[in-house]
Amino acid sequence: MTYKKFHVGIIGAGASGLVNLKWIKEKGHSGECWEMQTGIGGVYLSTYQQAQLTTTNLSTTFSDFSDGNESNPRMYMAFEYREYLKKYCEANNLGPHLNFRKKVLKVEKCPDSGKWSLHVECLESGEVTKHYYDKIIVCSGANTTKSVPCWPGQETFKGSIVHSADYDSPEPYRGKRVCLVGAGESGSDIAGLISNVASSCVMVKRGKHGHVVSRYQFPPRSVDPYKDRRPWPSDIDTNRSHYTLPRWVGPTIAAARGWGQKKKAGVIGSFVDAKISDINRLQNTHGFVIFGTKNESFVKAMIYSGLELKPSITKFEGQNVHFEDGTVFENCDAVVLNTGYRMFFPFLEGVVPEFCGCPDVRSLYKHSFHPDLGTDIMFSGFARPGFGALPPCSEMQARYISMLLSGERTLPPKDVMLKLTELEAEQELWQFQNAAKRVKGLVDYLIYM
C-alpha cells in the first residue's frame, strides 16, 4: 500500500515517547523526539534511589522486545528498566532521532504551510530554535508536574518540605521526626525507606488509598513446579474472571478473600499479610472497583518501624502539625509530600488553551485524541491502569497512531468519537469512584487494551 509519509515531532523520551518513535519509524515515517532531561527513561531517570517498579518485566516490557526473563518474572529497579529501554533504543536504532536537554516551549500552527512548529529551547545554551512537522505526539508524561498542597500556618514551619519528585534518599531524614503526606505508591515506598532511619514517622492518609496489594506473595511459589520456589509477583496473579461477574458482588468476594488471607497469614505467620487484610477491610476496598497501591512498604513500616497513620492535616503551628482528629505531631523536622502529580501541557497554550492547564484526558478519545485536533496533535502516556502497567497501554496507542498515519485505520467521525469518549469516561468514573476524579488517566487495563 502506498501512503503519505509524515514527519512527526514527539515531545518526551520516556517509555511512551520511545515506543511512539519506534512505531513511527516502523511504518516508514520519520520522527524526532525532544527531551528536556539528559537521557531517556522519563520518570525512571529522575526518580529516587532505590525506586522499584510495582509491575513485573512480564507486564511492563513491550510486546515485541523481550528481556529474555519471562520464566523469572520480577520487578525491575528503576535503573534496570532504564537499561531495558536503552536496549530497546539500540535494537530499533532510535538514538539518531533523540535530542536531549531540549525543552519544548510552544507548539504552533504555521498559517501558510499548515505544518506544526515546535519552539525548542536548548537548556545548555538558552538558544530557541523552530522545528517543523506534519504531526505531533505529546508524550510529556502524567507525572511531571507536582501537585503541592498547602495548609494554614505552613509559613510558621521552619523545617524542610519536599515533594516526592525531589526526594532522593532517606539519609537527610536520619534521626529526624518526619511527617509524610499521601498514601499512594510514592507514599508507601518512601514511608518504607524513611521510617527505617527516622526517629519518628507519621503518614497522613486522607480518605481511602488504593486497595493494598503486596509486590510479592507469600509463601513463594514457582512458574515451574519442579524448580525452586520463588517470590511470586502479585501483578501476575490477576485473572479475568471478575469481568464476568456483576461489580456489586465485589465487596462480598473481597470480604471472603480478606478473611481467607487473614487465616492464611495466621497459619504461615505473616504479620504483613494479616495487616494488609485488616487495612483493606477497614477501608472497604477491593480489586473490583478501586485502583491499587501495589506495594506494602508502608504496612511493613507500621509493623516494624512504628509508622503511625494520621488523618488530614488541619494546620501547622511552628514545628507542630495538627490533624483532623485533634492529635498533634510535635517538633516535626521535615515533611515529605507524596501527594502525586497533575497533568499540565503549557506548550499547548496557543493551540488548545482550555486543555493546557489542568486537562481532563478523559475528554480525549481513548485518552489520546482531542476531538478538534484529530491526528494533528495526539497524546500518548495518559492511560494509567488501576492494576497493570502503563507502558503497554502507550505501546497500544503508538501502534494505533502509526496505523492511522499509514491509512490502515481511520478515526471515527467527530460525533461518534465524542459519544464513545463520553460513555468510556462514564464507565471509568463509575468504576474508580473518587480516585478517578483526582487521577484523570485511570483506566481499567483489560477494558482499555
Ligand SMILES: Cc1cc2nc3c(=O)[nH]c(=O)nc-3n(C[C@H](O)[C@H](O)[C@H](O)COP(=O)(O)OP(=O)(O)OC[C@H]3O[C@@H](n4cnc5c(N)ncnc54)[C@H](O)[C@@H]3O)c2cc1C
Ligand atoms: C516513582 C515512580 C514509579 C513508577 N512505577 C511504575 C510501575 O511500576 N509500573 C508502571 O506501569 N508505571 C509506573 N509509574 C508510572 C510511570 O510514569 C510510567 O510507567 C512511565 O514513566 C510513563 O512513561 P511516559 O513516557 O508516558 O512519561 P514519563 O516517564 O514521565 O516521560 C515523559 C518525558 O517527557 C519529558 N518532557 C515533559 N515535558 C517536556 C517538554 N516540554 N519538553 C521536552 N521534554 C519534556 C520529561 O522530561 C520526561 O522525560 C511510576 C511512576 C513513578 C513516578
Ligand SMILES: NC(=O)c1ccc[n+]([C@@H]2O[C@H](COP(=O)([O-])OP(=O)(O)OC[C@H]3O[C@@H](n4cnc5c(N)ncnc54)[C@H](OP(=O)(O)O)[C@@H]3O)[C@@H](O)[C@H]2O)c1
Ligand atoms: N514503585 C512504584 O511503582 C511507584 C512509586 C511511586 C509512584 N508510582 C506511580 O506514580 C504515579 C504517582 O504516584 P504517587 O503515589 O506519587 O501519587 P498518587 O497515586 O496520585 O497518590 C497521591 C496520594 O496523595 C494523597 N494526597 C493528595 N493531596 C493530599 C492532601 N492535600 N492531603 C493528604 N493527602 C493528599 C492522595 O490522597 P487521595 O487519594 O485522598 O486524593 C493519594 O493518597 C502513579 O501512577 C503510581 O502508580 C509508582
